[in-house]
Amino acid sequence: KNQVEQSPQSLIILEGKNCTLQCNYTVSPFSNLRWYKQDTGRGPVSLTIMTFSENTKSNGRYTATLDADTKQSSLHITASQLSDSASYICVVSGQAGTALIFGKGTTLSVSS
């Protein structure tokens, strides 16, 4: 069964600290993996999209890694800011024609 598991479910960190969010998946065959940030009451916004051949991709203070062998991805946030408080959603896509599988998300709270 195609599944996407995210951990932790929620996380609280102090402003300026780094954190890492995890995404494990069982989707096969695999096409790509996306990370989205969703602020409360808003639609998700894309952070990164990674294909099978990509191991790491950065977007500012966000760095995503992908290990297609172990079917694991991580999203590392450096020097967190209060505005990073949001839900982070991992979405995995199978190859052409298959559905997008959503993780339940990790809720990050950054406090001062």
Place this chain on the structure above:
Amino acid sequence: GAVVSQHPSRVICKSGTSVKIECRSLDFQATTMFWYRQFPKQSLMLMATSNEGSKATYEQGVEKDKFLINHASLTLSTLTVTSAHPEDSSFYICSAREGGAGGELFFGEGSRLTVL
């Protein structure tokens, strides 16, 4: 970058009325659009996949007669919540995929529906 527009952003209606939510891809053509609902502090739940020119594919447990989806053009999909009841109150979000299966997925800003 590509933009997906949703309208209205907020709607309040009386129980028993129908509400239509529009989702438009502003600068690209989307053969496939997706509709989700999201309850407070919960993850997105896919309701249906909307394909231009054909019937939508609904997820298990989603009533197709309750949630009518029309994808009449490559830039517009609509979700109509028919005979809305308070339990239909939720945050509804659409997304549109640019290009094929590996294309970027863009989300609308969401529509907050409150049924009194």
